[in-house]
Amino acid sequence: xxxxxxxxxxxxxxxxxxxxxxxxxxxxxxxxxFTQMTPIQTQSLPPILENRDVIAQAKTGSGKTVAFxxxxxxxxxxxxxxxxxxxxxxxxxxxxxxxVELRRLARFTSNIKVLTLCGxxxxxxxxxxxxxxAHIVVGTPGRIxxxxxxxxxxLDALDTLVIDEAHRMLDMGFIDEIDRVIDYTPHKxxxxxxxxxxxxxxxxxxxxxxxxxxxxKTIETESPNKIVEYFYNxxxxxxxDTLIKLLAHHQPDNAIVFSNTKIQARNIATxxxxxGVDAQAMHGDLxxxxxxxxLVQFANRSCAVMVATxxxxxxxxxxxxxxxxxxxxxxxxxxxxxxxxRTGRAGKEGIAVTFYSNRQASYxxxxxxxxxxxEHDMSALSVPKKFRLKAPNSTLVIEGGKKxxxxxxxxxxxxTGDVSIEGKYVGKIDIRDRQSYVAIDxxxxxxxxxxxxxxxxxxxxxxxxxxx
Numbered sequence: 001x002x003x004x005x006x007x008x009x010x011x012x013x014x015x016x017x018x019x020x021x022x023x024x025x026x027x028x029x030x031x032x033x034f035t036q037m038t039p040i041q042t043q044s045l046p047p048i049l050e051n052r053d054v055i056a057q058a059k060t061g062s063g064k065t066v067a068f069x070x071x072x073x074x075x076x077x078x079x080x081x082x083x084x085x086x087x088x089x090x091x092x093x094x095x096x097x098x099x100v101e102l103r104r105l106a107r108f109t110s111n112i113k114v115l116t117l118c119g120x121x122x123x124x125x126x127x128x129x130x131x132x133x134a135h136i137v138v139g140t141p142g143r144i145x146x147x148x149x150x151x152x153x154x155l156d157a158l159d160t161l162v163i164d165e166a167h168r169m170l171d172m173g174f175i176d177e178i179d180r181v182i183d184y185t186p187h188k189x190x191x192x193x194x195x196x197x198x199x200x201x202x203x204x205x206x207x208x209x210x211x212x213x214x215x216x217k218t219i220e221t222e223s224p225n226k227i228v229e230y231f232y233n234x235x236x237x238x239x240x241d242t243l244i245k246l247l248a249h250h251q252p253d254n255a256i257v258f259s260n261t262k263i264q265a266r267n268i269a270t271x272x273x274x275x276g277v278d279a280q281a282m283h284g285d286l287x288x289x290x291x292x293x294x295l296v297q298f299a300n301r302s303c304a305v306m307v308a309t310x311x312x313x314x315x316x317x318x319x320x321x322x323x324x325x326x327x328x329x330x331x332x333x334x335x336x337x338x339x340x341x342r343t344g345r346a347g348k349e350g351i352a353v354t355f356y357s358n359r360q361a362s363y364x365x366x367x368x369x370x371x372x373x374x375e376h377d378m379s380a381l382s383v384p385k386k387f388r389l390k391a392p393n394s395t396l397v398i399e400g401g402k403k404x405x406x407x408x409x410x411x412x413x414x415x416t417g418d419v420s421i422e423g424k425y426v427g428k429i430d431i432r433d434r435q436s437y438v439a440i441d442x443x444x445x446x447x448x449x450x451x452x453x454x455x456x457x458x459x460x461x462x463x464x465x466x467x468x
Contacts, residue, residue, distance in 0.1 A: 019045055020049060021074060041066060044214075053190060073106055080157065087162040088169070091140065114135070119412055141408075163194065174409075176407075179208075191213075193210065229371065230354070246353055249381045252304075256324050256342060262285050279303070297391075321345070323353070324340045394445040396465070398411070398437075399465075404460075406436055419448055
């Protein structure tokens with residue numbers, strides 16, 4: 001082990017006892033089984049305890065809740081009235097988990113009150129609880145904002161604002177609501193932002209709400225995508241049959257199929273649909289609203305396969321893509337690398353498949369290396385009877401959006417409260433100016449669709465239809 005590796009090992013295995021924490025807190029951490037810090041805790045806790053703003057890239061399960069929980073509790077004054085810490089979460093389920101963890105961390109002292117404020121439950125009991133001076137509030141942006149607007153929640157005493165799972169907030173359309181919540185917070189505060197990814201929107205959010213933030217990434221250098229690359233010599237007449245066999249064999253959660261022409265993209269998507277595959281075409285001849293519909297369905301898991309040209313696929317960033325298939329050979333190695341680089345991210349293994357014909361064999365050699373698999377046994381690819389590849393979700397379109405002051409929290413609250421479905425069955429909620437797209441577990445589509453057609457959101461009825 002070289003010196004750099006040794007230092008990194010020490011950094012990632014630091015003890016909580018090395019931090020300036022009270023003995024009761026350290027004793028409680030030990031009782032809970034927390035001795036050595038995880039990488040995110042090791043790197044984020046020192047600046048957090050120094051009252052610095054932090055933007056940290058952290059995955060679910062990395063120990064980030066303990067990191068911001070310790071930071072929050074370390075400076076909390078039990079004798080001080082008013083909410084001192086606010087934690088914003090994208091879903092009620094996550095908020096509940098965070099609140100439970102904070103209560104466990106707070107066992108070292110008495111009388112620390114942690115209150116959860118989320119939609120889907122009655123508003124008045126929450127308002128009544130707030131009159132008893134909660135120290136820490138954990139909740140979803142929509143319900144938090146409602147309490148702020150009615151005056152039941154006041155943040156004049158706030159010391160720490162935590163935005164957890166910011167990337168999911170972005171996916172669910174909560175960023176505007178976060179901005180409104182922040183308008184109610186003191187300008188002088190500590191702001192901690194945790195996100196699994198750092199898209200431009202998250203960095204822009206950090207720049208607008210944080211001051212001199214410490215940027216933390218637990219992985220110092222990005223690991224190469226984990227991709228298994230296959231190459232199949234397939235005649236033009238056999239390509240569709242081979243494609244079906246591949247999809248049936250691998251059963252990917254989602255896949256992008258690349259075509260070199262717009263006409264081919266349309267034809268492939270149509271052929272896949274006739275074979276029982278949820279597929280949509282993405283190409284330059286689509287109107288903007290059609291392009292939006294396809295992208296929304298693919299991003300929210302309502303479409304299993306997107307067939308795209310290179311030009312149409314520019315800017316498409318799907319965080320978890322199982323498979324990329326080059327139905328048509330890319331024009332060059334750079335295009336190949338760009339295409340397959342969409343899979344195998346976030347530590348997960350992806351699959352990339354490329355078709356080539358005998359006529360293309362003369363320049364296929366440039367793709368050969370020790371890791372790519374050629375001449376794979378085609379007999380291993382068998383199509384089961386009644387093969388279907390269906391996406392897990394459906395997309396409902398509500399004819400109301402930002403212009404109607406409709407928010408993700410309003411829709412999520414209606415579904416979890418009035419329709420009584422669990423939040424885990426609600427996928428991405430995308431609010432546009434005049435329309436809102438809601439991903440719903442396919443098994444509950446009819447139930448939700450029926451209710452939305454006759455029910456109300458924020459006391460209003462909206463037209464609703466199923467996007468197909």
